[in-house]
Amino acid sequence: MDKKSEERLFKLLRRAYEAQRNVTLSDEWKNNLMMKIADVASKVDSPQVPFVSSFLIPRRFSIGVVMALVLAFAMLFVVQQQLNLDLLGLAFELEQDNIL
Amino acid sequence: MGDFSSISDESAIESVLAGDVQAFEILVMRYRDHVARILSRHIPYQDVEDVAQEVFLSAFSGLGKIKDPKAFQSWLSRIAVRTCVNYWRVKSRQKEQLLSEIGDEHVDILERKLVSAGNSPDDEEISEEDMKKLQELLQWAMGQLNPVDRMVVELAYFENRTHGEIAEMIGATRGGVKIRLFRARRKLRVIIEKEMRKRGYGQKI
Numbered sequence: 001m002d003k004k005s006e007e008r009l010f011k012l013l014r015r016a017y018e019a020q021r022n023v024t025l026s027d028e029w030k031n032n033l034m035m036k037i038a039d040v041a042s043k044v045d046s047p048q049v050p051f052v053s054s055f056l057i058p059r060r061f062s063i064g065v066v067m068a069l070v071l072a073f074a075m076l077f078v079v080q081q082q083l084n085l086d087l088l089g090l091a092f093e094l095e096q097d098n099i100l
Numbered sequence: 101m102g103d104f105s106s107i108s109d110e111s112a113i114e115s116v117l118a119g120d121v122q123a124f125e126i127l128v129m130r131y132r133d134h135v136a137r138i139l140s141r142h143i144p145y146q147d148v149e150d151v152a153q154e155v156f157l158s159a160f161s162g163l164g165k166i167k168d169p170k171a172f173q174s175w176l177s178r179i180a181v182r183t184c185v186n187y188w189r190v191k192s193r194q195k196e197q198l199l200s201e202i203g204d205e206h207v208d209i210l211e212r213k214l215v216s217a218g219n220s221p222d223d224e225e226i227s228e229e230d231m232k233k234l235q236e237l238l239q240w241a242m243g244q245l246n247p248v249d250r251m252v253v254e255l256a257y258f259e260n261r262t263h264g265e266i267a268e269m270i271g272a273t274r275g276g277v278k279i280r281l282f283r284a285r286r287k288l289r290v291i292i293e294k295e296m297r298k299r300g301y302g303q304k305i
Contacts (some may be wrong), residue, residue: 012210025135
């Protein structure tokens with residue numbers, strides 16, 4: 001395709017583009033939109049996460065991360081029970097038994 | 101809502117940000133035709149209503165971030181253009197075949213118009229039927245470009261926007277737009293040329 005044909009091609013495409021029909025947005029469309037906006041606004045006004053949980057769990061945490069943390073604490077608890085370790089007091093009864 | 105012509109964009113925005121959600125209706129009424137015009141050019145007409153709602157919902161959610169309320173219209177235009185790009189991204193990800201294939205008749209009309217030695221295509225008489233075919237061909241060819249290239253071609257060649265304006269609209273640099281435009285134009289020409297050759301046309305151009 002030579003330069004002249006390319007110019008003609010783009011002019012033709014431009015005419016086709018300009019001839020595309022314009023859509024008119026009705027009042028019904030507007031009313032529907034305003035209902036959606038009111039809905040969005042009401043959600044913004046009333047936080048979905050209750051105060052306590054929003055304090056404890058930042059919103060950016062996904063449910064997967066929270067589940068993983070809960071699982072990790074549960075496993076730690078089981079291990080602590082099994083080995084009888086006093087994690088908080090940093091006293092290890094097993095060790096003490098051995099020493100004594 | 102009654103007459104709102106005396107209420108400026110800035111006052112309406114201020115009211116919305118102060119919690120008066122209904123004041124957003126002023127902006128919707130004022131700019132719905134503007135948004136519809138942009139969307140009608142860039143996406144299929146059957147999706148314009150839904151995408152226009154998406155544009156205004158994004159504008160509502162992001163209203164607090166607007167830097168210059170006086171430039172609400174150009175800010176809204178940018179949202180509309182970016183929403184169109186996202187629309188095409190989603191469609192191409194879904195591999196949705198929105199547009200029908202073209203046939204010999206489309207290519208035939210194009211060749212006739214390209215080789216016609218008469219007027220410039222700007223002045224040439226084009227029947228309604230031929231125009232419909234050319235539009236289908238345009239949609240088909242544009243559908244082969246990636247969403248950003250498509251938008252850049254439409255804004256530059258069909259809407260006469262400057263490189264600076266396009267850069268601002270799509271969030272790119274001027275240089276980036278220039279390079280993209282050059283490549284996209286060549287790609288579009290090759291797509292059409294290849295289709296013409298495939299169907300045994302294009303010998304005379």
